[in-house]
Amino acid sequence: MKSAIATAFSRGNFDSTYEYLAEDICWAVPGEATYTGKEEIIKHCTDVAAYFKTVTTKFEVHQIIKEENKIAVTGTAEFIRNGQRVSFVHGCDIYLFNDQGKLQSITSYCIQLK
Numbered sequence: 664m665k666s667a668i669a670t671a672f673s674r675g676n677f678d679s680t681y682e683y684l685a686e687d688i689c690w691a692v693p694g695e696a697t698y699t700g701k702e703e704i705i706k707h708c709t710d711v712a713a714y715f716k717t718v719t720t721k722f723e724v725h726q727i728i729k730e731e732n733k734i735a736v737t738g739t740a741e742f743i744r745n746g747q748r749v750s751f752v753h754g755c756d757i758y759l760f761n762d763q764g765k766l767q768s769i770t771s772y773c774i775q776l777k
Contacts, residue, residue: 666727668766669734669758674722675715677708685765692771719743732760751776 672680684705690698698704721741728735736756742749753774761767 665732665734665758665760665764666729669736669756670724670727672758672766672769673724673736673738673754673756675712675720675740677705677712680766681705681708683764683766685761685763685767688766688768690769690771692773695773717744718749732762734758734760 668680668683671677681701684701686701687699688701688704690704690707698707719742721743722738723740724736724738726735726737728737734757736758738754740752740754742751753776755772757770757772758766759768
């Protein structure tokens with residue numbers, strides 16, 4: 664179940680993960696921003712999902728690593744608009760779940776290629 668939640672979030676299927684977010688969750692994207700609390704994260708996810716609707720997205724999961732309450736998902740995301748690549752990102756999302764099975768923290772490392 665934890666792998667499915669992590670993979671859904673990494674693929675941008677945010678709304679299916681909201682019930683699994685701890686109230687005091689923290690999502691850090693080093694070099695970009697940190698989002699704190701379930702409401703702030705849902706707001707940011709809503710904004711990101713709105714962007715996803717303006718492009719064609721191709722998400723590929725390359726690897727899922729599991730250890731107790733920790734899941735790491737690596738992969739790529741390609742964003743295309745009008746037949747042209749807008750961006751291509753290599754990413755690694757690290758998910759930590761609390762003892763209640765809720766997501767306590769997410770760290771997303773994103774390397775954008777030109």
